[in-house]
Amino acid sequence: MKSLAELKAIKDRVKSSVNVRDDIHGSIRVVVGMATCGIAAGARPVLNAFTEEVAKRKLEHVAITQTGCIGICQYEPVVEIYTPNGEKTTYVKMTAEKVARIVADHIVNGNVVAEYTIGTNTK
Amino acid sequence: MYRSHVLVCGGTGCTSSGSEQIINVLEQEIASQGLEKEVKVIKTGCFGLCALGPIMIVYPEGSFYSMVKTDDIPEIVSEHLLKGRIVSRLLYSETVTEDGVKSLNETNFYKKQLRVALRNCGVINPEDIDEYIAYDGYEALGKCLTEYAPEEVISIIKDSGLRGRGGGGFPTGIKWSLARANDADQKYVCCNADEGDPGAFMDRSVLEGDPHVLIEAMAIAGYAIGASQGYVYVRAEYPIAVKRLQIAIDQAREYGLLGNNIFGSDFSFDMELRLGAGAFVCGEETALMTSIEGHRGEPRPRPPFPAQKGLWGKPTILNNVETYSNIPQIILKGADWFASMGTEKSKGTKVFALGGKINNTGLVEVPMGTTLREVVDEIGGGIPNGKRFKAAQTGGPSGGCIPESHFDIPIDYDNLISIGSMMGSGGLIVMDEDTCMVDIAKFFLEFTVDESCGKCVPCRVGTKRMLEILTKITHGTASLDDLDKLEELCYHIKSNSLCGLGQTAPNPVLSTLHFFKDEYMAHVVDKKCPSGVCKSLLSFEIIDDKCKGCTLCARVCPVNAISGEVKKTHVIDKSKCIKCGACMEKCRFDAIVKK
Numbered sequence A: 001m002k003s004l005a006e007l008k009a010i011k012d013r014v015k016s017s018v019n020v021r022d023d024i025h026g027s028i029r030v031v032v033g034m035a036t037c038g039i040a041a042g043a044r045p046v047l048n049a050f051t052e053e054v055a056k057r058k059l060e061h062v063a064i065t066q067t068g069c070i071g072i073c074q075y076e077p078v079v080e081i082y083t084p085n086g087e088k089t090t091y092v093k094m095t096a097e098k099v100a101r102i103v104a105d106h107i108v109n110g111n112v113v114a115e116y117t118i119g120t121n122t123k
Numbered sequence B: 001m002y003r004s005h006v007l008v009c010g011g012t013g014c015t016s017s018g019s020e021q022i023i024n025v026l027e028q029e030i031a032s033q034g035l036e037k038e039v040k041v042i043k044t045g046c047f048g049l050c051a052l053g054p055i056m057i058v059y060p061e062g063s064f065y066s067m068v069k070t071d072d073i074p075e076i077v078s079e080h081l082l083k084g085r086i087v088s089r090l091l092y093s094e095t096v097t098e099d100g101v102k103s104l105n106e107t108n109f110y111k112k113q114l115r116v117a118l119r120n121c122g123v124i125n126p127e128d129i130d131e132y133i134a135y136d137g138y139e140a141l142g143k144c145l146t147e148y149a150p151e152e153v154i155s156i157i158k159d160s161g162l163r164g165r166g167g168g169g170f171p172t173g174i175k176w177s178l179a180r181a182n183d184a185d186q187k188y189v190c191c192n193a194d195e196g197d198p199g200a201f202m203d204r205s206v207l208e209g210d211p212h213v214l215i216e217a218m219a220i221a222g223y224a225i226g227a228s229q230g231y232v233y234v235r236a237e238y239p240i241a242v243k244r245l246q247i248a249i250d251q252a253r254e255y256g257l258l259g260n261n262i263f264g265s266d267f268s269f270d271m272e273l274r275l276g277a278g279a280f281v282c283g284e285e286t287a288l289m290t291s292i293e294g295h296r297g298e299p300r301p302r303p304p305f306p307a308q309k310g311l312w313g314k315p316t317i318l319n320n321v322e323t324y325s326n327i328p329q330i331i332l333k334g335a336d337w338f339a340s341m342g343t344e345k346s347k348g349t350k351v352f353a354l355g356g357k358i359n360n361t362g363l364v365e366v367p368m369g370t371t372l373r374e375v376v377d378e379i380g381g382g383i384p385n386g387k388r389f390k391a392a393q394t395g396g397p398s399g400g401c402i403p404e405s406h407f408d409i410p411i412d413y414d415n416l417i418s419i420g421s422m423m424g425s426g427g428l429i430v431m432d433e434d435t436c437m438v439d440i441a442k443f444f445l446e447f448t449v450d451e452s453c454g455k456c457v458p459c460r461v462g463t464k465r466m467l468e469i470l471t472k473i474t475h476g477t478a479s480l481d482d483l484d485k486l487e488e489l490c491y492h493i494k495s496n497s498l499c500g501l502g503q504t505a506p507n508p509v510l511s512t513l514h515f516f517k518d519e520y521m522a523h524v525v526d527k528k529c530p531s532g533v534c535k536s537l538l539s540f541e542i543i544d545d546k547c548k549g550c551t552l553c554a555r556v557c558p559v560n561a562i563s564g565e566v567k568k569t570h571v572i573d574k575s576k577c578i579k580c581g582a583c584m585e586k587c588r589f590d591a592i593v594k595k
Helices: A004-021 A034-043 A043-056 A095-110 B011-015 B019-032 B070-083 B128-134 B139-147 B148-159 B172-181 B202-209 B209-227 B239-254 B286-293 B320-332 B335-339 B374-380 B413-418 B437-451 B457-475 B480-496 B500-504 B507-516 B519-524 B552-556 B580-587
Strands: A027-031 A062-067 A080-083 A088-091 B004-009 B039-044 B056-059 B063-065 B188-193 B229-236 B270-276 B316-320 B347-356 B364-366 B389-394 B398-403 B429-432 B540-543 B592-594
Touching: A004 B004, A004 B139, A027 A034, A027 A043, A034 A043, A034 B070, A043 A062, A043 A095, A062 B004, A080 A095, A088 A095, A095 B239, B004 B011, B011 B019, B011 B239, B019 B039, B019 B070, B019 B209, B039 B507, B056 B070, B056 B592, B128 B209, B128 B239, B139 B209, B139 B320, B139 B429, B148 B172, B148 B320, B148 B335, B172 B202, B172 B209, B172 B316, B188 B209, B188 B286, B188 B320, B188 B437, B202 B209, B202 B347, B209 B229, B209 B239, B209 B270, B209 B316, B209 B320, B229 B239, B229 B286, B239 B270, B270 B286, B286 B316, B320 B335, B347 B374, B364 B374, B374 B389, B374 B507, B389 B437, B389 B480, B437 B457, B437 B507, B437 B519, B457 B500, B457 B519, B480 B500, B480 B507, B480 B519, B552 B580, B580 B592
Parallel strands: A027 A062, B004 B039, B188 B229, B188 B316, B229 B270, B347 B429
Antiparallel strands: A027 A080, A080 A088, B004 B056, B056 B063, B347 B364, B389 B398, B389 B429, B540 B592
């Protein structure tokens, strides 16, 4: 170890992988429906895409978790995003490709991606 | 990138209740569900709630599973890790509320705790230096070497008010400045990890859960006093701690955090382990250094103090594991931050190992000045089986008992000494109404008699005589004269012994004599043991009108001391009875009493 910069480089590299252990209170929560219907419709790649995208952007205070069946199996994979102030957005018929945009627009910049939400898709 | 981390406690407590097997089964199950690229299993150090082990936390949800069995693993993996459905029946019951799950930090056990020394225990993988670095590890060392002169480091430690956590409570900064002031071609930094007090295990938990903090702190100490070599004296009875510490030292060397020119400075530092063979006296500083030098671990008179002439006659500082584990945080967050916690003369936090008659056996860290009642009743969850609190023992064989009348005392160094106990290393053994205080004093005396190194007469012979008198008392053959003689011996041994072991050995007797004189009197005058512990003073009897003549007691009696016909009152032959209590345990009618 020759300098503080070298230490910081290691810290930055590892920090994003241990963020998952932070307290999730006050975080944006990304909840992926992972019941049988969700998994069958392809929720796993969606879940992993969120994990990778959040890590790539080194975002803190974002918790990615799963839940069971939300009850709208025809729209699976379903992803719900909760902001710390309790607002909920429901994204439906999710794919791994849609994830990058949701992370950029919604999680980072706070703009809901309306065209992927349940409101748009049920019209 | 893993979306979920499963942290399994790999401390000694949970390892002995099977956490190794749990990790194996967990990894197999995760692989069989195809989750090995999504879920990572991490073996950590102690979470503190040892009574509920094996313990497992699943992140990001922070679900706290307690008393996990290998049979539960498939369900946790298929329900929680795969489908995200938390297995509520396995959660620590305190975290489950009517409207869902509450955070672990809101439970009674953790709510009042403040983790400084234990901050990484149960959070990081102790065998991975990267994780320590991710949680600000080695930043304090870097800061010291690049920004502060050694004198500045010492003044930060002085200003923080940190005092030695091993027992005596000597101000750490002053100890360092004394060693710095002595010029020598070679100085040493030592760590006392020879945790010998019965019931204390906080140092072990730090070594097992966060070994790098010790390396970082010792390197800082080396820089501050001008030493280039460190030794950790650790008990061989702590195999997991020894293994992880050695792994940590190897990793630190590989990263150049031990070795020459650390952080590009002129400072070089390396360290080695020395294993102790388990003699209690080797926790005494001069005996410890004698043992590191390769001799029989015996104390020597002070002065000269180690800061003048320590290891191999060179200036040496010796601090305890918990003391060191506070150092990096003090450097990073500042002396004022540390001094803002605690009481006027005792700053910061203290780790206690809760044991004995208490629900939440385990490790807790609280700000100095927290009351005994808060620690026992709130954090510790009170006494099991609705029994009454009688006393708490602090400081192990060097400490004393705190009775119920002092239950609201704020715990700090000076308060404990004022009531005849001491902080010690932080073992806190809780006793309920079924504990005989004379018996407790005898237990600790047996320990010191066993562990006395024999070098000085007051300790070697004196403690033996004390034990003989205590044995007489518990057998009901002592006189009031013996009580006076016992007290006199206590003062004699305290003032004449060579080292701390002897000087403090009478404390358990003195403090019980002071607070529980009535129990001693009951043994000596009435020949009774009020708590029903001392066998020689007990007798078992059958109450006539409660006995139904079921013959159960007669059948379980191992020495055939009970006789009687079916459906008629039975009788115990006291000359045959060995007072094992088997009959009393078996009787369904509460017809057998001990007096």
